[in-house]
Amino acid sequence: MDKKKINIEEFMNFISHDNIHTQRSELLKFQVFDKLPSIALYPENIEQVSQILEYCNSNSYSVIPFGGCTKVSFGNTLTAFDVALSLERLNNIVKHDKEDFIITVQAGCRFKDVQEFLLSKNQFIAVDPPLTDKGATIGGIVATNDYGPSRFRYGTFREQIIEIVAVGTDGKIFKGGAKVVKNVAGYDIHKLLVGSMGTLGVVVEVSIKLYPVQEESLTFITGISDSEMLKSCIQKILNADLVLSSIEVINPELSADIFKLTGIRPIKFPYTLSLRIENVKKAVIDQMALVKSILNSDNLEGAVIENDIQVWEYLRNFPYKSNSNNIVCKVSVTMNEIPRVLEYIQESSENLDVKIFSSAKAGNGIIQLLIEGKNKDLEITVELLRSYLTTIQGSVICQHIPRDFGKFDSWGELGPSSGLMKLLKQNFDPNNILNPGRLI
């Protein structure tokens, strides 16, 4: 059956004219690879999101939800794209329960605005995703499960979100979780929605756990010469009596930037280990002393960075710093494989015509990569990495690929439960209208 042509009048039954855009110039920011929508809608409340989805579903119009449009090239090519659903006008802080350390916000709130609001109250959301300066929204970060270096201590939004309200493809508004820090009633639908790439429902409201701002933060940085040494250092640090916020292993291309930023005398090592400790002041100072003594016992010298905020800002945003043709990807392996995989990446990059910036979350088994080069070389690099990683049960996903990259699978194998994932998608979205093709 042919789809009915989109008729702006019909959308005006539930959304005002000011909140509908159809001009090409207005639609360009929603371009996903080769596809542009026919219409962009800016609902102002949850009921409008519900009406839009119900209407689109009954007409089989495909809908792509957008937040800050900072990660539009994450995921596979869309198989259809009729309606861009921007959540940017759904941007209220619904409630901040300061005493209970919980905030409820609408999905279109910019992460940066919410975090600044909370910092003024001496609280914060304990995830540090990239692109927040470019306007990344809470909803977009939830959908992509994006995070930064503090993942080691705090996890991702999966750990921090306690309730999500979403709109299903049939327009039904549903929630998972509750606005309390501990709750096991019902299935954890809020956790399922984290990282679901806007394919199961449109997230409209999120409740998040908060933490008190830490009194002090210090960072220790040291160079390490080979992967065996790196492996033993990581284990020693992780086994020590330390509460680390972040433990990152940075490659020389990226550490050069960090040295420039901090004014630390550049040291040319294949691996730069960067450790962050945040706590009450005395605890930070004492733990820093312990870090030094552990590393000194391996004859490793290093530097303490005070006022370390900009270092970590840089490390969380580096994947998106490039002005050249690039891809951004993320490797996941067991944590003890990190040194070996880093070594492999370093060696193989020497034979490829690409430039790689990388930072590994050594305590999580995750490597964040920015790879610059021509499309053909980028593709070869990812394919090489993918085939290497299958030998150690690892995976690599791409979070950004160039617009003209052509047909490419950003996810790789979805593993032994892919059949179940497809069935879940079909049950949640029988007409396949939400982000069709992006993930499933």
Place this chain on the structure above:
Amino acid sequence: MNKNYNEIKKRFEAILDPDSFLHREEEIIAFECDALTYYRVKPVFVVLPINKQQVSEIIKVCYEFNMPFVPRGAGTGLSGGALPVDDGVLISLAKMNQILEIDIPNRLVVVQPGVINRSVSEAVDSFGFYYAPDPSSQIVCTIGGNVAENSGGVHCLKYGVTTNHILGLEMVLPNGEIIELGGKNQEYPGYDLLSIVVGSEGLLGIVTKVILKISKKPQLVKTLFASFDSIEDAGSSVSGIISNGIIPAGMEIMDNTCIRAVQTSVKAGYPEDADSILLIELDGPNAEVEAQLPIVENVLRENSAIQIKIAKDEAERELFWKGRKSAFAAMGRVSPDYYVQDGVIPRNKLAEVLRKTKQLSEEYGLTIANVFHAGDGNLHPLILFNSAVEGEFDKVEKLAGEILKICVESGGSITGEHGVGFDKKTYIPLMFNDHDLETMQLISCTFDLKGLCNPGKLFPTPRTCAEHGMTKERASEIERKIEGELY
């Protein structure tokens, strides 16, 4: 008797050793309830498979004959999650109790579902590690049950509940297929199905292997309690500590009824005349704990603590905790029976909610003892009663329901760690409307199209997958389509 029972029996006998297949009444009776003993149902058969293949084959038989089945770990659950169904099979995972792998460099342990929670910590203790979730029943409860219920414990304020400590699992789906979710890595592409299965109360399949994260043991642990004249002061101390940037490993409040009961049974050193006590545990590197302790003491004093006692050694620390962990059992000293709920409230509503429960207690003429995880607002009101008195249990259930209503009205949840199970399924609509529950049913249908796996739990009314937006034709169409890929 269902005409197929004989055929099913034959099939089970072919799969299982005789001592793993129970069908005589006297053998089955031990499995008729879990720790919520007020409900008892005898299943048709009890099976105790020893490996995943047996679990899969049993479930394939169930699938073929449309026979419902219920998984069971140690049966310590408090919400009736392992309550059998009278026309079904009870699948006990007790014999699948091996620790399969300890991988210290990757900080993980691979276990079968019947492994006891505490055994995991014991197995990695010598390496300086432990498994963080520690429900009070940890010396008997199993990891499989913990996964089903998303169990918490007294230390989950700082370290999270079971879902935060599971990397992956292997499970048998309700059609007999064996799949894996997650694994040894912390991230995999695709939907986070693992998050859905953990805490799904055994409705989505039977877990046959679990990959657990283990944690480094803290360098220093300091345990202390403070006594108060009013439970409000204890409550504001909790908020005060958190506001000061300190997240203790655990914070527990007990009221006077509890304190006295505990003192008669274990002599934990609590002051019997105190209105309430707040038990606090700080842990972490020496530097952190030592910096935090004076701040905590300050907050307690500011909130009119009468006495502050810091455990002087490990023996005293254990004693303080023994008092807390034996609170439920100690109720046996003061009452023939007790009934416990585990509603959650926003932490700043503590005083208000406790006032309301006290009022209800007076109205119903039933004593309520309060012991709870104060740090995360997880209440455990213990309603004391005598089941020998006719009609008293009905009254207790009604009162418990009223308490749950208060919890939800205050912005909370009907359960923080015990699960909905059979016990609270009629209360789940207090929290979730039809749309919420229908969405959850979409998940049930994804895993269990025939509704055979632990039926009659979690949801208030049984529904078939055809009833919520999915026609029977659509359901079987999906089934056919997917079957090609799944089997």
